[in-house]
Amino acid sequence: MSTLTYPEAIGVGLLQGVTELFPVSSLGHSILLPAVIGGKIQQDLDMTADGSSYLAALVALHLATALALVVFFWRDWVRVVTGLFGSIRHRRVQTRDEKLAWLLIISTIPVGVAGLVLEKALRHALGKPVPAAVFLALNGLVLLGAERLKRGGSGRRRAGHAAPVDEPGLDPAVASDVRLTRLGYGRGAWIGAAQILALFPGISRSGVTMSAGILRGLHHEDAARFSFLLATPVILAASVLKVPELFKPENSGVLGPVAAGSLAAFVAGYVSVRFLTRYFETRSLTPFAVYCFLAGVGSAVYLSL
Numbered sequence: 255m256s257t258l259t260y261p262e263a264i265g266v267g268l269l270q271g272v273t274e275l276f277p278v279s280s281l282g283h284s285i286l287l288p289a290v291i292g293g294k295i296q297q298d299l300d301m302t303a304d305g306s307s308y309l310a311a312l313v314a315l316h317l318a319t320a321l322a323l324v325v326f327f328w329r330d331w332v333r334v335v336t337g338l339f340g341s342i343r344h345r346r347v348q349t350r351d352e353k354l355a356w357l358l359i360i361s362t363i364p365v366g367v368a369g370l371v372l373e374k375a376l377r378h379a380l381g382k383p384v385p386a387a388v389f390l391a392l393n394g395l396v397l398l399g400a401e402r403l404k405r406g407g408s409g410r411r412r413a414g415h416a417a418p419v420d421e422p423g424l425d426p427a428v429a430s431d432v433r434l435t436r437l438g439y440g441r442g443a444w445i446g447a448a449q450i451l452a453l454f455p456g457i458s459r460s461g462v463t464m465s466a467g468i469l470r471g472l473h474h475e476d477a478a479r480f481s482f483l484l485a486t487p488v489i490l491a492a493s494v495l496k497v498p499e500l501f502k503p504e505n506s507g508v509l510g511p512v513a514a515g516s517l518a519a520f521v522a523g524y525v526s527v528r529f530l531t532r533y534f535e536t537r538s539l540t541p542f543a544v545y546c547f548l549a550g551v552g553s554a555v556y557l558s559l
Contacts, residue, residue, distance in 0.1 A: 257298065257307060257507055257508060258298055258299075258307050258308060258311055258508045258511045258512070258515075259298065259511060260510070260511045260514055262295065262298055262299065262511070263311060263508070263511035263512055263514055263515030263518075264511075264514050264515055264518045265518075266284065266299065266311065266312075266315065266515055267315050267318070267514070267515030267516060267517070267518030267519035267522065268518045268519070268522045269283055269284065269287065269522075270284065270312065270315040270316065270318075270319060270515075270519045270522070270523075271315075271318070271319050271322065271518065271519040271520065271521065271522025271523035271524075271525075271526060272522050272523075272526050273458075274316065274319045274459070274460075274485075274489075274523065274526075275319070275323075275460055275482070275485075275523060275526040275527050275530060276458075276460070276526060276530065276542065277393075277397060277458045277460045277461030277464060277539060277542045277546075278390075278393070278458055278461070278542055278545065278546055278549075279389075279390055279393055279452070279455070279456050279457055279458040279459075279461070279546070280316075280319075280458075281312075281381075281386070281452075281455045281456070282386045282387075282389060282390045282393070282455050282456035282457070282458075282550075284299070284301075284312060285301070285381060285382070285383055285386040285455055285456075286383055286386050286387055286390065286456075286549075286553050287299075288300065289383035289553075289557060290383075290553060290556065290557070301377075301381060307504070307505050307507070307508040309499075310496075310499045310500045310502075310505045310508070310512075311500070311508060311511070311512045311515060313493055313496040313497055313499065313500060314493075314497065314500055314512045314513075314515070314516045315512075315515055315516055315519040316489050316492065316493045316519075317489070317490070317493035317494070317497065317516070318515075318516035318517070318519040318520040318523065319489065319519050319520070319522075319523035320485075320486055320489035320490045320493060321520060321523075322519075322520045322521075322522075322523030322524040322527065323482055323485065323486045323489075323523065323527060324486060324490075325524060326482075326524055326527045326528065327482065327483065327486070329427070330427060330431070330483065331486075333351045333354070333431075334351060334354055334355045334358065334483075335355070336351060337349060337350075337351025337352040337353075337354060337355040338352070338355035338356070338359075340352060341355060341356065350428075350431055350432060350435055351431075353435040354431050354434060354435050356439070357434065357435060357437065357439060357442045358442075358483060358484060358487070360439050360442060360443050360446075361439075361442040361443050361445060361446030361447075361484055362446055362484060362487055362488055363443070363446070364443060364446055364447035364449075364450060365446060365447065365449035365450050365452075365488055366488065366491065368450040368453065369450075369453065369488070369492060372450075372453055373453055373492075376453045376454060376455075377453075377455070380454060380455055381455050383553070383557050384554055384557050384558060385455065385456070386455040386456040386553075387456065387549075387550045387551075387553035387554035387557060388456065388550065388554055389454045389455060389456025389457050389550070390456035390457075390546050390549060390550030390553065391456075391546065391547050391549075391550025391551050391554065392456070392457065392550070393456055393457045393458050393461055393462075393546045393550070394542075394543045394544065394545070394546030394547030394548075394549075394550060395543070395547060396451075396457070396461065396462060396465055396543075397458075397461050397464075397465055397539040397540070397542055397543035397546065398539075398540065398543035398544070398547070399465070400464075400465035400466075400468050400469055400539065401468070401538055401539055401540050401543065403469060404468050404469065427479075430475065430476050430479050433472070433473075433476050434472075434476060434479070434480055437470065437472075441470050444466065444470065445463060445466040445467050445470060445480065445484075446463070446484055447466075448462040448463050448465065448466035449462065449463055449484065449485075449488060456550065458546075459481075459485055459488075460478070460481045460482070460485060461539070461542065461546075463477075463480070463481040463484060463485070464477040464478055464481045464534075464539060465477075465539065467480055467481065468539075474534040474535075474537070474538060474539070475531070475534045475535045477534070478530055478531060478534040479531065482527060482530075482531075500512065
């Protein structure tokens, strides 16, 4: 039976930490890169092989990336949790933090239900290199389509939630929360439901969520922020449900490499979210769209030869 080495685990951890947050699909890259490299790496990093420890390792790496998001947005999550408990205690939804808390909960429900029903079936049916390459190319088209439609007017900004909040001295994160809470629960749920597409290997969770946000009129920086906030509870919940698999007797030999890989994923995830929150203040999804399309088509052709 193949096993995961320390260099492989650290390499996959760095890959996971970056590609989970960049709009380029972590699962797609986790499937494609080993297949393209081939050899022992392909054997060790094959999640469809009987007795493979790779899938269990990916669970821990996802958890580490989610923890990086929690650390980066810890002030926001303190406000959200405080708002949620305040709303429950007083049986009301009035303040900004209370509205944001319920917006995140309602927007997470669709992908939570879909994940429980479809995730395992889709992973087994499509968790192979060529389908992942095709979906990676489609991910590029989704990102590019969102940018084109926005410029063409289909993603025109709705009055209120897309306009900058002009309040002197207001913290940028708080200003973004104000704009997000003006979305409304229906639009928020629509954006959150876009994460369902990420169940297909090669489709990026952050990419489709940002695309949906942009099409609902959000600025790129607000769409990215909402995407990262939405992803945190989803990744945490999915990881916690699957973490026990990592402690099965057959996976005991990979706990050391997985710990090293998780540390790499945490660091890479933290650096990535720090970079992306600044990047999307002035830039678009277009470079990622071009990369995904070319990488997906190129991988599909290479793996089909």
